[in-house]
Amino acid sequence: MKSLLACIVFCFCLSSYAQNIPTNTKETDTTEITHLSEVVVIGRHKLNNYKQEKALSSIDDYLEKSSKVSMIKRGNYAWEPTINNMTSERISVTIDGMQIFGACTDKMDPVTSYVDVSNLEKVTISSGQQGSQQANSIGGNINMQLPTPKYYNTGLKSSIDLGYETNGNYKSSGLDLEYSGNKLFLAFDGIYRDSDNYKAGNDQEINYSQFNKYNLSFLAGYKLSEKHSLEGQLIYDRATDVGYPALPMDVSLAEATIASITHKYQSDTTLIRKWESKLYLNTITHIMDDSQRPDVPIRMDMPGWSDTYGGFSKAEFTLGAHQLQASLNAHYNKSLAEMTMYPNDPNQNAMFMFTWPDVRTLYSGFFLKDSWRFKKQQRLEFGVRIGYHNNKIGNTTGLESLQIFYPNMSDSKSRLLKSFSINYVLKHKALTHNFGIGYGERAPSVSEGYGFFLFNSFDNYDYIGNPYLNNEKSFEASWTSGFSNGKLDVALDVSFFHIKDYIIGEIDPTLSAMTIGASGVRRYTALSHANMFNTALEATYKFSKTFSANAALGYNYGKGSGNKKLPLIAPLSYSAQLSYNTSKFSAALQLNAHGKQHEYSKAFGEDQTPDYAVLNLNLGNYMTVKANRLVLKYGVENIFDTLYSTYADWNNVPRPGRNFYANVSYIMF
Amino acid sequence: MKSKYIFLFIMSALFAACSSDNNDDDYTPTPNDVENLTLVSEISNDNHTIEIYTKTGMLYTGHNNISLRVKNNATNAYFSHVTFDSWMPVMQMTEMSHACPKTDISKIENTNALYGMQAVFQMTNPDASGWSFTFNYTINNEAYTAQNTVEIWQNDHQNVTTFMGSDGSKYILALIQPENPKIGINNMVVGLYTMESMMSFPKVANYSLTLDPRMPGMGNHSSPNNTALTYNTSTTLYNGDLSLTMTGYWKLNLKLLDSEGTILKGEDVTDTNEASSLYLEIEF
Numbered sequence: 009m010k011s012l013l014a015c016i017v018f019c020f021c022l023s024s025y026a027q028n029i030p031t032n033t034k035e036t037d038t039t040e041i042t043h044l045s046e047v048v049v050i051g052r053h054k055l056n057n058y059k060q061e062k063a064l065s066s067i068d069d070y071l072e073k074s075s076k077v078s079m080i081k082r083g084n085y086a087w088e089p090t091i092n093n094m095t096s097e098r099i100s101v102t103i104d105g106m107q108i109f110g111a112c113t114d115k116m117d118p119v120t121s122y123v124d125v126s127n128l129e130k131v132t133i134s135s136g137q138q139g140s141q142q143a144n145s146i147g148g149n150i151n152m153q154l155p156t157p158k159y160y161n162t163g164l165k166s167s168i169d170l171g172y173e174t175n176g177n178y179k180s181s182g183l184d185l186e187y188s189g190n191k192l193f194l195a196f197d198g199i200y201r202d203s204d205n206y207k208a209g210n211d212q213e214i215n216y217s218q219f220n221k222y223n224l225s226f227l228a229g230y231k232l233s234e235k236h237s238l239e240g241q242l243i244y245d246r247a248t249d250v251g252y253p254a255l256p257m258d259v260s261l262a263e264a265t266i267a268s269i270t271h272k273y274q275s276d277t278t279l280i281r282k283w284e285s286k287l288y289l290n291t292i293t294h295i296m297d298d299s300q301r302p303d304v305p306i307r308m309d310m311p312g313w314s315d316t317y318g319g320f321s322k323a324e325f326t327l328g329a330h331q332l333q334a335s336l337n338a339h340y341n342k343s344l345a346e347m348t349m350y351p352n353d354p355n356q357n358a359m360f361m362f363t364w365p366d367v368r369t370l371y372s373g374f375f376l377k378d379s380w381r382f383k384k385q386q387r388l389e390f391g392v393r394i395g396y397h398n399n400k401i402g403n404t405t406g407l408e409s410l411q412i413f414y415p416n417m418s419d420s421k422s423r424l425l426k427s428f429s430i431n432y433v434l435k436h437k438a439l440t441h442n443f444g445i446g447y448g449e450r451a452p453s454v455s456e457g458y459g460f461f462l463f464n465s466f467d468n469y470d471y472i473g474n475p476y477l478n479n480e481k482s483f484e485a486s487w488t489s490g491f492s493n494g495k496l497d498v499a500l501d502v503s504f505f506h507i508k509d510y511i512i513g514e515i516d517p518t519l520s521a522m523t524i525g526a527s528g529v530r531r532y533t534a535l536s537h538a539n540m541f542n543t544a545l546e547a548t549y550k551f552s553k554t555f556s557a558n559a560a561l562g563y564n565y566g567k568g569s570g571n572k573k574l575p576l577i578a579p580l581s582y583s584a585q586l587s588y589n590t591s592k593f594s595a596a597l598q599l600n601a602h603g604k605q606h607e608y609s610k611a612f613g614e615d616q617t618p619d620y621a622v623l624n625l626n627l628g629n630y631m632t633v634k635a636n637r638l639v640l641k642y643g644v645e646n647i648f649d650t651l652y653s654t655y656a657d658w659n660n661v662p663r664p665g666r667n668f669y670a671n672v673s674y675i676m677f
Numbered sequence: 678m679k680s681k682y683i684f685l686f687i688m689s690a691l692f693a694a695c696s697s698d699n700n701d702d703d704y705t706p707t708p709n710d711v712e713n714l715t716l717v718s719e720i721s722n723d724n725h726t727i728e729i730y731t732k733t734g735m736l737y738t739g740h741n742n743i744s745l746r747v748k749n750n751a752t753n754a755y756f757s758h759v760t761f762d763s764w765m766p767v768m769q770m771t772e773m774s775h776a777c778p779k780t781d782i783s784k785i786e787n788t789n790a791l792y793g794m795q796a797v798f799q800m801t802n803p804d805a806s807g808w809s810f811t812f813n814y815t816i817n818n819e820a821y822t823a824q825n826t827v828e829i830w831q832n833d834h835q836n837v838t839t840f841m842g843s844d845g846s847k848y849i850l851a852l853i854q855p856e857n858p859k860i861g862i863n864n865m866v867v868g869l870y871t872m873e874s875m876m877s878f879p880k881v882a883n884y885s886l887t888l889d890p891r892m893p894g895m896g897n898h899s900s901p902n903n904t905a906l907t908y909n910t911s912t913t914l915y916n917g918d919l920s921l922t923m924t925g926y927w928k929l930n931l932k933l934l935d936s937e938g939t940i941l942k943g944e945d946v947t948d949t950n951e952a953s954s955l956y957l958e959i960e961f
Contacts, residue, residue, distance in 0.1 A: 305896075306894070306895070347923075349895070349923075349925070351894040351925065351926065352894065353894060353926075356894055356925065356926045356960065357924060357925050357926060357960050357961065358924070358925065359892070359894070359895065359923045359924055359925030359926075360860075360923055360924040360925070361860060361922060361923035361924070362860075405859065405860050405861065408859060408860060408861025408862070409860050409861055409922065411861055411862060412861060412862055412900060412901060412902055412920040412921075412922060413901060413902070415862065415902065460922075461922065518901060519901055520897075520898055520899035520900070520901075521896070521898065522895060522898050522922065522923075524895060524896040525896070
């Protein structure tokens with residue numbers, strides 16, 4: 009026992025449920041119907057599933073395929089994921105349960121930009137309070153799961169990927185090495201991406217849309233005994249020369265180091281089935297600059313840093329018909345960002361301010377979930393999370409800056425965050441129903457609480473944080489139903505959120521804008537409430553073993569108190585796909601489309617986005633060469649070179665026009 | 678600069694060594710009086726040397742805190758009981774001369790032989806010339822005079838301004854605080870003086886000044902929660918809150934109102950009027 013405790017204290021490793029291990033298959037089957045979570049399988053570890061159109065697609069491309077997720081684009085890199093039309097502040101994004109927070113005050117570095125597909129096994133998207141397993145949030149959770157060491161004694165396996173796309177002269181390459189022994193597992197992967205400016209439809213070049221990045225990942229696992237194992241993971245991600253055509257600034261460096269060690273315990277015979285404990289740290293440096301832009305009202309540098317240290321321990325038990333999951337987690341984050349502006353008069357001093365005043369966030373929380381199968385086809389799920397959340401301003405100048413606006417504010421603020429959810433799951437023949445209700449709270453983000461003159465180029469306002477904001481509270485109801493008979497699959501997903509104290513920036517006419525050319529200043533405050541409604545319908549029909557058709561339809565709605573329209577709510581969207589798949593060849597013709605954006609929020613800088621439809625063709629060949637596998641993927645995106653932008657394109661920057669791509673992957677066993 | 682300190686240190690050490698047999702009660706063994714101060718200049722007569730100190734070792738246009746001590750040329754000791762009967766800073770111009778707003782000289786608390794005063798130099802020549810100080814003082818019932826020129830340098834920023842009010846009086850307005858501006862809410866203190874004659878500049882009581890700080894380099898960005906500067910009867914200066922949202926160059930636009938609320942000088946900053954004609958400057 010002592011050694012076990014010691015292991016927990018000293019070790020960290022990588023989690024993710026070992027669904028690949030045959031003994032667990034049964035359990036996997038039952039959990040999948042009970043989870044609202046949507047699983048997007050990505051990563052080359054699953055490459056032989058032939059699931060993806062492009063072996064080297066970015067995470068962003070993969071996430072966008074989920075009906076729950078849409079991506080806000082400020083350029084061709086580092087898109088911001090939203091779940092249920094809720095952006096970064098309202099959702100949590102974790103890497104294997106590890107908390108990590110972007111270092112950019114302008115959301116140019118969503119957490120998803122610091123990992124790459126090569127790092128990941130899969131991404132789990134949980135809607136609403138289903139995501140409270142990882143953190144307190146309103147909209148849901150995206151958990152990016154890293155691969156799990158497998159002690160299969162299969163020896164060395166390696167693969168090489170190369171990709172090229174004509175639009176933007178986009179080159180990508182990846183290398184993957186994996187050694188699996190009886191007790192030892194080692195893996196390395198690296199990926200490199202480099203793109204010039206892309207061209208939108210009609211050959212229109214989008215300036216400042218280039219990017220360059222590489223990502224390295226090391227994973228080591230050691231099996232101490234049948235039940236115990238230790239894992240260590242290190243990810244280093246570095247992006248340079250990233251352009252943001254929708255913003256007035258670019259990024260010269262976005263760098264992250266993500267490290268963890270994990271201890272895992274697994275047993276089918278004891279009360280505790282699984283026990284995983286992890287210690288982690290990650291550190292992010294993000295440097296915004298405008299040195300590539302010829303015309304700016306004033307030159308400036310805006311670096312930001314975000315460091316997070318944390319750990320968790322979670323266990324799964326089985327007690328009769330009850331499956332229990334409990335976890336304790338804690339993290340400590342330091343967010344600091346500053347701005348230096350260089351006056352056009354060179355004799356004047358540089359102008360400096362803290363835009364994030366070294367905000368220290370300490371969080372510790374407890375999560376418990378009971379999945380109670382009270383009848384053979386029915387189960388009830390209860391989930392509860394209680395968290396203690398404290399913000400403290402570590403920088404005196406930063407505190408005094410904010411005291412200009414809030415003379416009596418103190419440097420510290422504590423909150424208690426509560427969340428619970430109940431789900432009822434019924435499986436009846438080909439039908440599955442899931443009804444859920446939930447309640448969740450979230451603390452304001454660092455920008456919402458403590459931001460200092462953060463310019464939002466979307467609505468052209470400077471934003472000032474508000475340390476006195478109440479917790480945002482969400483009441484949600486969800487309903488999903490699925491029908492599946494082997495030929496026809498139909499799924500309906502409906503969710504409704506009533507959010508109290510909905511945090512949003514309101515114009516304060518008494519304040520003077522800082523950014524040259526800004527329309528004014530908005531101060532974060534709260535609407536008394538907001539309602540959001542999301543629904544998606546998806547159907548797949550298999551004509552034969554090789555030929556299938558798929559269609560999806562989505563509708564969303566969002567309004568705040570006082571009949572205020574909320575920004576960034578997706579208009580009617582639809583997609584269709586015809587697929588042909590054999591073991592040697594695949595082909596898919598895709599249609600992606602949005603209707604005209606009827607409901608848009610003028611007050612928050614939105615204008616009406618016209619409808620659009622684009623057509624893609626994806627092809628794939630699969631060959632065996634001397635017991636190794638060769639996978640070739642190629643195709644055309646936006647076949648008709650349509651010039652369009654979506655509601656989620658910051659400042660209506662058009663999306664890429666026609667693009668020919670080819671990927672080749674060679675997997676050596 | 679360093680050699681001066683070393684010199685002072687050696688001198689005082691020497692005197693400390695022979696202090697036991699020195700009965701002169703004007704003798705002051707401590708060098709700590711001028712810790713954190715730097716010598717600006719010395720004004721001597723046959724008997725004494727008056728050492729003038731400031732924090733920076735320089736005198737600038739605007740408001741200055743000045744310290745001084747009187748050395749016995751015979752013994753190199755400093756007098757702890759000096760009565761300054763008067764002092765007069767005078768600027769000699771081609772056709773006339775004038776003085777400036779100033780306080781009397783008084784002993785600085787918790788020091789042995791250090792005296793202090795404040796002065797607002799409203800102008801100077803580009804080569805720092807033009808000003809002289811005259812000190813009339815008494816030691817052991819004997820009156821002395823010392824006089825010499827001092828260098829006063831032009832401040833880079835307008836921290837003092839001389840203007841004619843709409844009431845026909847000439848005023849001098851000087852920035853006293855913040856000495857070291859910070860991002861945040863600063864306590865702002867200004868002194869307001871009227872020019873009664875070329876040699877007399879009494880303080881003005883019970884007026885007020887509106888405050889509107891702006892950054893001309895940032896599209897005339899302003900800051901919230903500034904307050905008007907109001908008269909403080911105990912300090913006889915004007916106090917208010919000055920919010921500075923970032924470092925850099927700030928123009929503090931002001932409007933001077935008399936006790937009846939009549940505007941004597943200055944205008945509101947608007948979209949068409951970038952700055953008030955009455956302003957002070959800060960850069961940090």
